[in-house]
Amino acid sequence: MSFLTERRDHPIELDESADGSEVEVSAGEEFDLSLPETPTAGFGWTLKSAGRPECVLLESSHAATGKTGGAGTHHWRFRAPASGTCPLELEYKRSWETSSEPARTFTLKVRVRP
Numbered sequence: 001m002s003f004l005t006e007r008r009d010h011p012i013e014l015d016e017s018a019d020g021s022e023v024e025v026s027a028g029e030e031f032d033l034s035l036p037e038t039p040t041a042g043f044g045w046t047l048k049s050a051g052r053p054e055c056v057l058l059e060s061s062h063a064a065t066g067k068t069g070g071a072g073t074h075h076w077r078f079r080a081p082a083s084g085t086c087p088l089e090l091e092y093k094r095s096w097e098t099s100s101e102p103a104r105t106f107t108l109k110v111r112v113r114p
Contacts, residue, residue: 011077014108022109030058030079035090035106037062038071042094043103045074051086054112055079080112 011030014023018033025031037044039062050057055078064072080086087109091102 016106018108019106020108022111024111024113025080027080027083027112027114029112030077031110033076033078033088033108034073035092036071037074037092039064040070042096043092044095045090045092045106046095047076047088048091049087049089050078051088051110054082054084055086055088055110056081078110080110083112083114086110086112 011032012023012025013032013034015034016036023031035045047057047060058077058079059075060077061075062072063075064070078088088107090106092104092106093100093102
């Protein structure tokens, strides 16, 4: 699946439906990624590859649902300062389970046009 974008005044927003896809942005544009996570059960997303230097992580935050034991959403904002291709790779796992495979993975290929 490919997401093609026009130059925008606000960041494009991507979620788990973009897993395994390719998105195209212009150099200088920002984009957001939001993925569900359950930190109260110990699970969280780890950024394994941030696609540097074509993509730069600007911020990372977690928004909880407000319910004890409930899930939430992890948000990342990236900027694509230079043309090229940046692969993003994330793993969803418990931080203390270092030798086990992740429960989930997320990949996104970002093509940055001049």
